[in-house]
Amino acid sequence: xxxxxxxxxxxxxxxxxxxxxxxxxxxxxxxxxxxxxxxxxxxxxxxxxxxxxxxxxxxxxxxxxxxxxxxxxxxxxxxxxxxxxxxxxxxxxxxxxxxxxxxxxxxxxxxxxxxxxxxxxxxxxxxxxxxxxxxxxxxxxxxxxxxxxxxxxxxxxxxxxxxxxxxxxxxxxxxxxxxxxxxxxxxxxxxxxxxxxxxxxxxxxxxxxxxxxxxxxxxxxxxxxxxxxxxxxxxxxxxxxxxxxxxxxxxxxxxxxxxxxxxxxxxxxxxxxxxxxxxxxxxxxxxxxxxxxxxxxxxxxxxxxxxxxxxxxxxxxxxxxxxxxxxxxxxxxxxxxxxx
Numbered sequence: 244x245x246x247x248x249x250x251x252x253x254x255x256x257x258x259x260x261x262x263x264x265x266x267x268x269x270x271x272x273x274x275x276x277x278x279x280x281x282x283x284x285x286x287x288x289x290x291x292x293x294x295x296x297x298x299x300x301x302x303x304x305x306x307x308x309x310x311x312x313x314x315x316x317x318x319x320x321x322x323x324x325x326x327x328x329x330x331x332x333x334x335x336x337x338x339x340x341x342x343x344x345x346x347x348x349x350x351x352x353x354x355x356x357x358x359x360x361x362x363x364x365x366x367x368x369x370x371x372x373x374x375x376x377x378x379x380x381x382x383x384x385x386x387x388x389x390x391x392x393x394x395x396x397x398x399x400x401x402x403x404x405x406x407x408x409x410x411x412x413x414x415x416x417x418x419x420x421x422x423x424x425x426x427x428x429x430x431x432x433x434x435x436x437x438x439x440x441x442x443x444x445x446x447x448x449x450x451x452x453x454x455x456x457x458x459x460x461x462x463x464x465x466x467x468x469x470x471x472x473x474x475x476x477x478x479x480x481x482x483x484x485x486x487x488x489x490x491x492x493x494x495x496x497x498x499x500x501x502x503x504x505x506x507x508x509x510x511x512x513x514x515x516x517x518x519x520x521x522x523x524x525x526x527x528x529x530x531x532x533x534x535x536x537x538x539x540x541x542x543x544x545x546x547x548x549x550x551x552x553x554x555x556x557x558x559x560x561x562x563x564x565x566x567x568x569x570x571x572x573x574x575x576x577x578x579x580x581x582x583x
Contacts, residue, residue, distance in 0.1 A: 256287045
């Protein structure tokens with residue numbers, strides 16, 4: 244069994260040495276442990292440091308593409324390299340690498356497809372009171388949407404089995420954590436959580452500039468993913484709400500009509516009819532969205548089979564290559580003027 248630990252990095256030359264040093268190279272039940280660095284357009288010496296540390300694989304984005312796209316690139320590369328289990332950790336050394344054996348054990352035992360490390364944020368001293376409450380609320384919302392009992396939904400320290408990595412499709416440009424859990428829940432994967440340790444904080448998060456921006460992007464991701472997997476439920480509920488709002492003024496007009504004052508309250512009839520029409524159109528959208536949802540399921544099944552065929556044939560998926568070493572310094576050549 245082969246384990247690849249992937250580390251998305253963006254300007255992590257200071258913290259990467261300790262992050263790599265903490266990763267155990269010998270784990271019971273694992274035959275090979277390899278380290279993959281995904282450099283997301285760093286402007287410092289992250290790549291040179293990774294090469295000096297002797298990591299097994301390095302892939303580089305030409306510019307900064309974001310955490311979610313780098314995570315997806317890492318998964319594709321790990322699959323192409325034959326990984327049976329992929330562990331994702333952060334380059335800022337937030338998570339304790341010595342807990343990797345504990346993190347992968349449910350997958351090794353065949354009990355889980357995905358394992359999420361629980362940081363137990365209530366016990367983290369550097370988390371403010373507001374951030375702890377926000378994390379608890381966000382995780383509760385994700386649990387409701389995904390139907391998975393995961394206490395730390397935004398933890399990036401997680402292990403993914405090969406089958407789960409083939410079935411997961413990350414499309415968000417922001418973060419993969421919430422999207423992965425909602426997809427895993429809707430695809431009925433076995434997802435468990437294990438408590439893990441964290442290291443002292445080394446720097447502020449670069450994933451978001453402010454708490455409101457983080458909330459905005461997280462909520463957008465949740466709504467998008469839930470609509471993608473439960474469109475019939477969402478639009479049916481919305482259609483029922485609009486239709487109910489439309490029925491109320493119509494009933495009001497009808498009561499006035501029985502009293503002979505219907506002509507003076509036509510605005511209620513018009514308003515109610517408008518809401519009923521919008522509600523009917525919403526029901527129609529629900530049916531169309533549900534058909535699109537089934538079509539998406541077929542596309543995802545086809546995509547997973549194509550990936551498996553490509554991997555079995557050893558072609559198709561991108562195989563990571565170490566970035567070329569910097570060329571040796573050379574003196575500029577002087578041009579000779581041709582003799583006339």
